[in-house]
Amino acid sequence: MNKTRKIIILSFVGIVxxxxxxxxxxxxxxxxxxxxxxxxxxxxxxxxxNVNMPNGETGSGSEATTSEDVxxxxxxxxxxxxxxxxxxxxxxxxxxxxxxxxxxxxTTADGNIxxxxxxxxxxISPQAVGTMYTLLPNQTxxxxxxxxxxxxxxxxxxFDVIDKTWKPLSSDVVSAVxxxxxKKIFGIVKSGNKKDLVEINIEKNPPIYKILLKxxxxxxxxxxxxxxxxxxxxxxxSGFYSPRAWEFNPKNLSLSLIIxxxxxxxxxxSRDNKNIFFSVPSKKQLGIVTNSLKTxxxxxxxxxxxxxxxxxTTTYCFVPEEQDDYVGFFDSYEQRKIFTTDTLMKFxxxxxxxxxxxxxxxxSYKTDxxxxxxxxNYIYFKNRFDNILYxxxxxxxx
Numbered sequence: 001m002n003k004t005r006k007i008i009i010l011s012f013v014g015i016v017x018x019x020x021x022x023x024x025x026x027x028x029x030x031x032x033x034x035x036x037x038x039x040x041x042x043x044x045x046x047x048x049x050n051v052n053m054p055n056g057e058t059g060s061g062s063e064a065t066t067s068e069d070v071x072x073x074x075x076x077x078x079x080x081x082x083x084x085x086x087x088x089x090x091x092x093x094x095x096x097x098x099x100x101x102x103x104x105x106x107t108t109a110d111g112n113i114x115x116x117x118x119x120x121x122x123x124i125s126p127q128a129v130g131t132m133y134t135l136l137p138n139q140t141x142x143x144x145x146x147x148x149x150x151x152x153x154x155x156x157x158x159f160d161v162i163d164k165t166w167k168p169l170s171s172d173v174v175s176a177v178x179x180x181x182x183k184k185i186f187g188i189v190k191s192g193n194k195k196d197l198v199e200i201n202i203e204k205n206p207p208i209y210k211i212l213l214k215x216x217x218x219x220x221x222x223x224x225x226x227x228x229x230x231x232x233x234x235x236x237x238s239g240f241y242s243p244r245a246w247e248f249n250p251k252n253l254s255l256s257l258i259i260x261x262x263x264x265x266x267x268x269x270s271r272d273n274k275n276i277f278f279s280v281p282s283k284k285q286l287g288i289v290t291n292s293l294k295t296x297x298x299x300x301x302x303x304x305x306x307x308x309x310x311x312x313t314t315t316y317c318f319v320p321e322e323q324d325d326y327v328g329f330f331d332s333y334e335q336r337k338i339f340t341t342d343t344l345m346k347f348x349x350x351x352x353x354x355x356x357x358x359x360x361x362x363x364s365y366k367t368d369x370x371x372x373x374x375x376x377n378y379i380y381f382k383n384r385f386d387n388i389l390y391x392x393x394x395x396x397x398x
Contacts, residue, residue, distance in 0.1 A: 083393040084365060087380075088114070089121045091387035094135040097375050098142055098161060104380075105141075105161060106389055107132050111148055113159065116389070124164050129157070136273075138178045145169075145176050145185065156187075158202070169200075170207070176200070177223045177273070186225055188216055197231070197248065212250050224273040226291055232258075232276065234267040237330050243267055245276055247293060258293055264327030268305025271373040277305035277315075281326035288315055288349060299347040299354065304330055307342065307381075309374040313349045316357075316379055316394075318342035318369035339384060340368050344392070357394060365390070 088095075088106055095106035104116040111129035114121045129148040137144045142161055147154040156169040156176055169176060174195060176187030183203045188195050197213035212231075220236040229250055235243035245259040245267055261267065264281040274291035284302040288310065289295070301319045308317040320340035323329050332338045344357040344367075367390075369381035377395035382388070 085391050085393070086388060087116045087391055088389040090114075092382055092389050093132055093387075094146075095371065095380065095382065095389050096135070096137040096141050096144060097373070097380070099140050099375070100142065102376065103161075104389070107135065107146075124161070125159070126164060126166070129155075129166065134175065136177055138182055139272075143182070145178065147175060169202075173200075175221075175223060177225055179225050180227060180229055186212075186223065186229070186231055188221075188223070199229075199250065213248065213253065213255070218246070222267075222269065224269050226274050232269070232273075234269070234276070237261075237264070237266040245278070245289075259287070259289065259296075264330065266304045266330045268308075270308070270310040271375075272310075275310050277308050277310075279304055279330070281329070284326060286315075286317065286347075288347075290349070297349045297352070299352075301345060301347075301354065302326060304333065306370050307372050309372050309379075311374045315347045315349065316372070316374055317345055317347065318367065318372060318381065319345050320368075336384075342367050342369050344369075344379070358392075 087104055090108060092106040093109055095104065097104050105113060105124075106116065107113050109131065111125075111132055112123055113125035115124050129146075131151070132146050132148045133151065133154055135144050135146045144159050144161075145156065146159060147156045149155045155171065156173045158167045158169065159165070160167070170189070172190045174188040174190060176185045179186055179199070183201060185200050185202055187198060187200060189198050189209065191214075194214075195216045196211050197216045199210040199212055201208040201210075218233060218235065222234040222236065224232040224234075226232060231248040231250065233246040233248060235245070237243050242263050243261045243265055244257060245261070246255055247258050248255050259267070259276070259278060261278055262280065262282055264279075266279045268277050269275065270277065276287075276289040278287045278289070279285075279302060280287055280298070281302070283298075284300075286299045286301060286303055286308070288297045288299065290297075299315065299317075301317070302323070303317045303319045307319070308315055310316075320329075320342055325332075329338070333340075346355045346357060347353070365383065366385050367381075368384040370384050371380075371382045373380045377393065379392040379394055381390060381392075383390055
C-alpha cells in the first residue's frame with residue numbers, strides 16, 4: 001500500500017471517529033429546547049375580560065392582526081393548532097357552501113353575490129339587490145332564499161347558483177324557508193292586516209298557496225322545516241322577555257310548545273336547520289335539542305347559537321370569555337357594543353365531555369365568530385372584528 005493511500009484511509013477513519021464522538025455527546029448530555037409560550041398561557045388557558053370596541057367602532061378592517069391568507073400557531077409543546085384560512089377578499093354579510101361542488105359563496109353589503117376563488121373572488125349575481133336581512137340555502141347549497149330591500153317592507157326571492165338568476169317571490173311573502181322538497185317552501189304571508197302560515201308550491205306558475213294556520217299571531221320569528229314537514233318556530237330573543245320555541249304539525253294543525261326560555265335566552269338553529277340551540281343565562285349553559293325534539297342536553301359553557309354548529313353527536317362552539325351581564329349580553333352583542341375573543345370548544349352530547357381546540361388569542365387573528373358552520377372537516381365562520389370569512393381545518397380533531 002503506498003503512502004498516499006494510507007493517508008487517505010487514516011483521514012477517513014479520523015472523520016468517522018470525530019462524528020461518532022459528537023453524536024454520542026448529544027445522546028448523553030442532550031441540547032437545550034427552545035421554549036415557546038403563547039401570550040395567554042398556552043392552548044389550555046381560557047380567556048378572561050371583554051373586548052369592547054372604543055367609540056362604538058364596528059371593528060372592521062384594521063382589527064385583523066395579519067394580512068396573510070393562511071396562518072398557524074403553536075402551543076407550548078410546539079404542535080400546530082388548526083390552520084386558519086382566509087376565504088373572502090372583502091367584508092361579507094352571509095355565506096354558504098355548495099355541498100355538491102365545495103364552492104363557497106358570500107354576499108356583500110350592497111346585495112351582490114360572490115364566488116370565493118384563489119387569485120380573486122368572482123361576482124356572479126346579475127344585480128345588487130340591496131341590504132339582505134336573511135339568507136337560507138337549500139340542502140345542496142345550489143339555491144338560497146333571501147329577504148332584502150326596504151327594511152319596513154322587505155322583498156323575498158330565490159337565487160340559483162347554477163343559472164345565476166334571481167326569482168322574486170310575491171310581495172306578500174314576509175319570510176320563507178325550504179321544505180323537505182324543493183318543490184315547496186313554507187312561509188308567513190300578509191293577509192290584509194293579519195298574517196297566515198302557508199305552504200307554497202313554487203313549481204306552479206303562479207305559485208299555489210295552502211293556508212296552514214290563519215291569523216298567525218307570533219311576531220319576529222325564525223322558521224325551519226324538519227322531516228315530515230314539521231315546522232319549528234323560534235321567537236327572536238330580547239333581554240326584556242322570555243322567548244319560546246314551538247313546533248307546528250301540518251298534519252293535525254297542532255301548535256305545541258317545545259321550550260320556554262328565560263329572560264335573556266337566545267334560540268337558534270344548527271346550520272342544517274334540524275336542531276335547536278338555546279342559551280341559559282342563569283346557569284351559564286348552552287342547551288341543545290336534537291331533531292327528534294325528545295332529547296335536551298346541556299353543556300356547561302355559555303355562548304350564543306350563532307357561534308355553534310352540530311355534527312352527529314358533537315357540537316362545535318366558539319365560546320366568549322366570562323361576561324358581567326349574561327342576561328343582557330345578546331342585546332349588547334347584537335348592537336355591536338361588545339366584541340368578544342372566543343375559544344373554540346367541542347361538546348360530546350353522549351359523554352358530556354368538553355374539549356378545547358384552541359384557546360382565546362392563540363390564533364394569529366383575534367376571533368369573534370358568527371354564522372358558524374361545520375362542513376367537510378372545516379369550521380367556517382365570519383369574524384366580527386373584520387367581517388371577513390374564514391375557516392379552520394379541524395380534520396385532526398375528528
